[in-house]
Ligand SMILES: [Zn+2]
């Protein structure tokens with residue numbers, strides 16, 4: 802924590818930085834600087850918010866969910882799940898999962914389908 806009386810006082814004011822990617826100037830606000838200081842982030846942001854968002858998208862930090870078709874081990878109904886079922890693991894549709902849970906089955910042993 803930054804505290805007055807410990808030998809230094811830090812005051813933040815808006816700063817203009819140049820984006821590393823597009824070269825456009827962008828504002829690093831006092832509020833963001835406070836946030837960086839609180840998180841102990843030493844580096845200034847190198848990119849403007851637009852380039853940061855574009856970079857994040859390029860890096861694929863949020864890949865689309867790939868759906869796999871499975872057959873419910875309980876009722877035989879076809880459904881899709883957002884993961885690859887493990888070998889030998891029964892997969893239940895959501896209604897069977899709810900029923901199994903209500904019946905006190907160890908539902909951790911089965912995979913839940915959406
Ligand atoms: Zn930029």
Ligand SMILES: [Zn+2]
Pocket residue numbers: 873874875876877878893894895896897898
């Ligand atoms: Zn089912």
